[in-house]
Amino acid sequence: MSATSAEPRDLSRPLPIGSAGNLTPGWWGMVMLIATESAVFAYLFFSFYYLQSMADNVWPPSGKPPLPYALGTTGALFISVFTVWFASNGIRRGIKWRVWVGLPLTGLIGIAYVLLQLVDWSVEPFAFNSGAYSSLYYTITGFHLVHTIVGVLMIVAILLWTALGHVTSERCNSVRVVALYWYFLVVVWIGIMTTFYVLPYVTPR
Amino acid sequence: MAEVPTYRTPEVITPTRDFLDKMEEMWSDPPGIIGWLSTVDHKKIGRRYLVTAFLFLFVGGLEALIMRLQLAQPNEHMVGPHLYNQLFSMHGTTMIFLYALPILSGFSNFLWPLILGTRDMAFPRLNMFTYWTFLLAGAFMYIGFPTGQGTDVGWFNYVPLAGPMYNPGPGVDIFSLGMIFLGISTTAGAINFIATMFRTRAPGMSISRVPIMIWGTLVANIGILFAVPAVSLDFFLLWLDRRFGTDFFNVSGGGHPLLWQHLFWIFGHPWVYAIVLPAMSIVSQCLPVHCRRPLVANSAVILATILTMVLGFGVWVHHMFATGLPVIAMGFFSAASFVIVIPSAVSVFAWVATIWTGRPVFTTAFKFFAAEIILFVIGGVSGFMTAAVPLDWQLTDTYFVVAHIHYVLIGINVFPVIGGIYHWFPKFAGKMLNEKLGWWNFWLMFIGFNVGFFPMHISGLLGMPRRIYTYPAGLGWGDLNLVTTIGAFLFALGVLVFIVNVVVTLLTGKRAPANPWDGDTLEWSTSSPPPHYNFGVIPHVGSLHPLWEDRLEKSEGRTILHEGLKLDEEHEIPGTTILDAEADVILKMPGKSFAPLIMALLISGVFIGMLLEWWWISGAAMCAMFPALLYWFWPSAEVGRSPKESRA
Numbered sequence: 001m002s003a004t005s006a007e008p009r010d011l012s013r014p015l016p017i018g019s020a021g022n023l024t025p026g027w028w029g030m031v032m033l034i035a036t037e038s039a040v041f042a043y044l045f046f047s048f049y050y051l052q053s054m055a056d057n058v059w060p061p062s063g064k065p066p067l068p069y070a071l072g073t074t075g076a077l078f079i080s081v082f083t084v085w086f087a088s089n090g091i092r093r094g095i096k097w098r099v100w101v102g103l104p105l106t107g108l109i110g111i112a113y114v115l116l117q118l119v120d121w122s123v124e125p126f127a128f129n130s131g132a133y134s135s136l137y138y139t140i141t142g143f144h145l146v147h148t149i150v151g152v153l154m155i156v157a158i159l160l161w162t163a164l165g166h167v168t169s170e171r172c173n174s175v176r177v178v179a180l181y182w183y184f185l186v187v188v189w190i191g192i193m194t195t196f197y198v199l200p201y202v203t204p205r
Numbered sequence: 206m207a208e209v210p211t212y213r214t215p216e217v218i219t220p221t222r223d224f225l226d227k228m229e230e231m232w233s234d235p236p237g238i239i240g241w242l243s244t245v246d247h248k249k250i251g252r253r254y255l256v257t258a259f260l261f262l263f264v265g266g267l268e269a270l271i272m273r274l275q276l277a278q279p280n281e282h283m284v285g286p287h288l289y290n291q292l293f294s295m296h297g298t299t300m301i302f303l304y305a306l307p308i309l310s311g312f313s314n315f316l317w318p319l320i321l322g323t324r325d326m327a328f329p330r331l332n333m334f335t336y337w338t339f340l341l342a343g344a345f346m347y348i349g350f351p352t353g354q355g356t357d358v359g360w361f362n363y364v365p366l367a368g369p370m371y372n373p374g375p376g377v378d379i380f381s382l383g384m385i386f387l388g389i390s391t392t393a394g395a396i397n398f399i400a401t402m403f404r405t406r407a408p409g410m411s412i413s414r415v416p417i418m419i420w421g422t423l424v425a426n427i428g429i430l431f432a433v434p435a436v437s438l439d440f441f442l443l444w445l446d447r448r449f450g451t452d453f454f455n456v457s458g459g460g461h462p463l464l465w466q467h468l469f470w471i472f473g474h475p476w477v478y479a480i481v482l483p484a485m486s487i488v489s490q491c492l493p494v495h496c497r498r499p500l501v502a503n504s505a506v507i508l509a510t511i512l513t514m515v516l517g518f519g520v521w522v523h524h525m526f527a528t529g530l531p532v533i534a535m536g537f538f539s540a541a542s543f544v545i546v547i548p549s550a551v552s553v554f555a556w557v558a559t560i561w562t563g564r565p566v567f568t569t570a571f572k573f574f575a576a577e578i579i580l581f582v583i584g585g586v587s588g589f590m591t592a593a594v595p596l597d598w599q600l601t602d603t604y605f606v607v608a609h610i611h612y613v614l615i616g617i618n619v620f621p622v623i624g625g626i627y628h629w630f631p632k633f634a635g636k637m638l639n640e641k642l643g644w645w646n647f648w649l650m651f652i653g654f655n656v657g658f659f660p661m662h663i664s665g666l667l668g669m670p671r672r673i674y675t676y677p678a679g680l681g682w683g684d685l686n687l688v689t690t691i692g693a694f695l696f697a698l699g700v701l702v703f704i705v706n707v708v709v710t711l712l713t714g715k716r717a718p719a720n721p722w723d724g725d726t727l728e729w730s731t732s733s734p735p736p737h738y739n740f741g742v743i744p745h746v747g748s749l750h751p752l753w754e755d756r757l758e759k760s761e762g763r764t765i766l767h768e769g770l771k772l773d774e775e776h777e778i779p780g781t782t783i784l785d786a787e788a789d790v791i792l793k794m795p796g797k798s799f800a801p802l803i804m805a806l807l808i809s810g811v812f813i814g815m816l817l818e819w820w821w822i823s824g825a826a827m828c829a830m831f832p833a834l835l836y837w838f839w840p841s842a843e844v845g846r847s848p849k850e851s852r853a
Contacts (some may be wrong), residue, residue: 012770014212015779018845019794023783023791025327026846032430036392039434041470047442047453047464054461060460128449132459134449139442152475157835166840166847170211174840 019173030177031144034184037147041188044140051132058199060133062125070197073113077087077186080109083136088179094169099162103175106182107155117145144188151185154178176190209842209849210566213791215770220741226775234739234797243797246737250336250631251315255626257340258308262619265299266442268292270697273657277690289358289674291376293352297360298371298380300845302387303343304773305480305618310335310394312487313422315633317398319728319735320416322407322744324778327400330801331393336382337805338390345812346383349376356380359672362443364454364465366387369447375816378447381440382812388437389808395426406781407727408788409746410416411763413541416726416749417500420507421486423481424514428607431518432479435474439465448818461530470521476515481613482510485552485581488574491628492556494724495571496563499757502555509551516545519732526597526744542592550583553578568722569643573624576651580616584609587662602672605665610659623650630710631717633734639714642706649699657692660685725750730766742769743779746786775843781821793845798839807833 019026052059083105090098121141126134158174161167167175218224234240234249244250275283284292311481314332318325324577326332349355356376358367370516402423406415442453443465452458454465492501499508522530524822556578565571587609591597600606630638664685669676676682720729727744728735729752747754747762754760770779776794781787807826814823840846 012217014213015791017209017213017791018842019843020211020790021406023403023690025400025780028546030402031397032396032399035398036430040438041432043438044469047468048436048465050464051453051459051461055459067565111398129451131463132452132455133446135453135458135460136425138308138680139445139451145408153831157838160835161840165849168848169846171840173846174838194785 019171021029024173026177026178027171027180029104030180034181038184038188040126040201041140041143041191044136044143045195048136049139051136053160054101056131060074060137060196061131064200065197066123067197069116069123070193072118074189076109076113076116076195077189080106080113081186083109084179088172088175091169092170096162096167099159099167099175103155103162103178107117107159110152112171114145114148114152117141118154140192140195144192147188148185150177151182154181208848213262213849215772215791216744217768218771219586219608219768221291223740224773225736225738227739228642228741229736231773233774238610240797242802243799245325245333245795245797245801247314247318247326247329247332248735248737249640250332252310254307254314254334254339255633256311257336257343258304258311261299261343262308265296265304266697266700268299270693272296273690275674276686278687279676279680279683281675283637283832286674287357288353290672291350291355293346293672294359294373300344300614300615301476301480302384303339303346305338305614306391306476308622309422309425309480309483310339311411312622312629313398313483316403316629316728317401317419317422319632319731319739320726321401321405322410322740322746323405324739324743325699325776326397327403327405328397329776330795332395333798334801334804335390335394335397337802337809338393339387340388341805341809342383342390345386345702345809346380348771349379355380355641361469362440362465362617364443364446364462365456366676367443367465368454369450374651378444378816379449381444382816385437385444386441386808386812389428394684395429398422398426399430403783404780405792406786407744407746408770408781408786409744409762410420410781412784412786413504413748414746414786416490417503417507418483418486418490421489421510422483424510425482427513428482428517429479430477431521432472432475434472434689435468437478438565439468439472444815463525466525467521467719468526470524471518473524475514475517477503477613478514481617482514484577484625486510486558487621487625488577489552490726491570491625492574493559493563494564494628494722495574495725497561497726498559498563499753500555501560502551503589503749505554506555509548512544512548516541516548520545523592523597526594527601530532539592539594543589544810546585546589547710549581553582553585569638569647570624570627570638570722572643572647573627575619576647577620577624578614579652580612580620583659586615587598587612600665602670602671603665604661604671607671608658609663610667611661615654615658626707628722629728630707631721632728632735634711635717636714637717637721637736638710640711642702646699646702646706649702650696651699653692653695653697653699655692657689657696660688660692661771698789720752723752725753727751735831740769742767743772745769774830793843795844798837803833804830804837 082103087099087106090102128134128138138145155178158167158178161174226574232244234244256499271284272289275281277290307743354374354376358372358381362380365371402419435733445451446453446455452460454462456459456462489500489506520538520542522534528537560575587605589610591600591606627638627643630636664682667681669682717733719732730744731739744751745765749761750757751764754763764785772778772791776796778792778794779788780790780792782789807830810826811823814820814826842849
């Protein structure tokens with residue numbers, strides 16, 4: 001371990017300047033943002049399962065939810081994992097066109113997801129205030145919707161910066177960080193999909 | 206446009222006077238209001254936190270004194286029940302949320318970079334943002350109180366009392382939105398502390414050489430990251446219930462009031478540790494200096510701190526023993542609450558052993574730290590007692606619990622904080638606080654506190670419930686309450702002496718030397734007060750006690766202070782690796798910026814719009830956040846995020 005023996009003059013070696021390497025300040029910031037936002041969703045799921053466990057009657061009260069839109073959004077988000085990885089992995093190797101392909105595609109999928117979710121909301125037979133289940137449904141999917149819109153806006157910002165020449169293979173932290181955020185969105189969606197759409201079909205109640 | 210170099214080999218230099226003058230110029234803020242509003246200097250932010258949190262302590266204290274006058278005798282009617290409800294609600298809210306954590310953030314913001322041997326926090330602008338949001342959220346939470354619209358359901362805000370049916374007024378909405386607002390500040394602060402610890406320590410400060418005060422605050426902030434979302438969400442769901450008729454806590458719609466309590470205490474109990482662990486680590490850091498020896502069992506205390514926080518997430522149900530939960534749940538949480546005594550006791554034994562085997566110097570700071578040990582033991586034992594379910598059923602919602610919470614929060618937060626201010630005042634202000642006034646300050650606070658709060662245990666055992674605005678004669682509570690009131694005023698007098706001491710010292714006190722207490726950590730190696738750049742060259746740390754290496758028998762290495770890396774092209778600090786703290790990058794830190802203030806104001810706009818249900822204000826503020834964040838995060842060469850010289 002060189003830390004015990006080092007003299008200051010041993011430190012005098014070439015060091016990267018600014019946002020470089022894997023563990024940049026921006027990366028730390030995003031990891032911790034994801035940690036705390038994951039906690040938000042964990043507590044939302046806790047609320048859901050707590051109220052479900054306390055429910056007297058059928059859960060969900062309106063019967064099994066319709067699957068088509070949810071399957072559509074799930075498929076779209078799964079594809080976006082690949083597109084955002086394509087961009088992030090590309091820029092690290094200095095292949096800039098992969099940003100121009102991967103990020104816009106991811107953003108478009110994000111927008112498509114938001115629209116599909118809004119359509120799904122409009123066809124649900126219950127309103128925001130028609131009982132605990134519907135309150136939970138709209139709140140949890142709404143939180144995820146807002147997080148996705150934020151993700152799309154991040155992509156817009158990074159595309160702007162890429163166009164202005166701020167993003168290169170050495171300065172690609174913003175792309176990596178947004179990819180990390182996008183993976184988080186998809187993981188949360190798996191939780192939502194499981195909770196609202198899969199479990200009602202596989203559990204007896 | 207020129208390409209910016211991506212690598213540099215910094216020279217090792219011994220700083221000259223000219224070099225230091227250049228650094229001072231580079232790191233200082235422009236004068237006047239512009240500099241005041243746009244600064245990101247962690248020392249200024251820390252001082253603002255300390256002053257603001259202390260003002261909230263003062264306000265919360267005045268509220269408490271009014272309550273004590275009201276309760277001094279049976280059947281008093283100085284204030285009516287409605288005002289009394291607001292007084293105890295605002296008192297609790299103020300002390301727990303607007304004083305207890307922010308004051309510790311003040312210490313940490315000011316001291317962390319100095320103790321870690323660097324020049325700023327990992328995210329300087331986020332740091333300034335946390336202060337503005339704390340200030341604005343605090344002001345937000347107080348907007349209803351002056352007009353009699355303050356929250357009046359207590360700081361833990363139980364539904365259905367806080368729900369739309371029984372409390373339609375704006376008080377609970379202000380409290381709910383204010384708590385979500387404040388949560389943004391707290392979370393952002395936590396992110397900043399954690400990144401600072403893992404990324405910006407001085408080279409050589411490997412994980413085993415990190416001073417204990419950093420550990421206490423770090424652990425608390427990791428806890429905050431996972432605890433605060435529970436309460437923010439809880440208040441958000443309540444706000445939805447109140448304003449949009451959702452059914453999270455509404456039984457007739459399939460909701461459940463206990464969901465409120467679960468989410469609140471999943472946050473609430475870790476929060477207790479978030480506001481005491483950093484204060485305990487202040488004691489662990491400073492007490493040994495006044496005992497002239499290193500802390501006994503340093504590693505054990507650190508591990509116990511971590512274990513306390515982990516266990517702290519598994520004891521929340523002990524706040525809910527009286528709500529009719531299954532026996533198995535109560536048994537588990539009761540046992541967990543007993544177990545948490547063990548890591549808590551490790552610190553106590555370490556402190557006692559430090560005093561026992563050291564050569565204590567009876568400074569005012571020492572007295573406050575020693576008193577903390579006594580008060581912690583008393584508060585700990587009363588907590589241990591209520592971990593037992595049957596006893597808790599007797600004592601819950603009585604003054605016994607009020608006594609417990611005050612022994613814990615005043616004993617383990619206020620006493621270390623005042624002691625810490627005596628200890629670090631040379632760094633905060635460049636002066637030494639007066640020890641004679643300190644004597645009066647300490648004894649008035651210590652005697653006043655025990656006279657005031659110890660009798661509450663007895664009035665609680667006699668059955669006096671908390672949160673009553675008056676009580677009939679003949680219950681045997683009158684004399685005890687009179688003693689409590691006298692003690693509270695003595696305690697307040699002690700705090701007043703402290704304020705006098707600070708003011709007198711600032712005006713006339715003598716200048717402090719760099720290391721008046723002969724301390725062991727890096728903050729004492731710079732001048733008092735420290736220069737804007739903190740360290741002319743970044744130290745190279747060789748042990749846990751950098752300034753005591755000559756006298757300690759086994760010192761693992763030598764710290765080098767007089768020479769180091771020349772990092773002088775704008776705001777630069779070394780970034781270091783997580784475990785070994787080897788320099789692996791030159792981080793470019795942002796300088797002054799208005800972005801934090803703009804963002805904080807926009808967030809205020811969102812919450813004001815939500816409160817008044819003027820949705821267009823909230824909507825406009827949210828839309829404006831996109832350009833504001835774009836401006837904040839603009840990749841420039843100045844912060845090392847762009848290959849181009851151009852600025853935003």
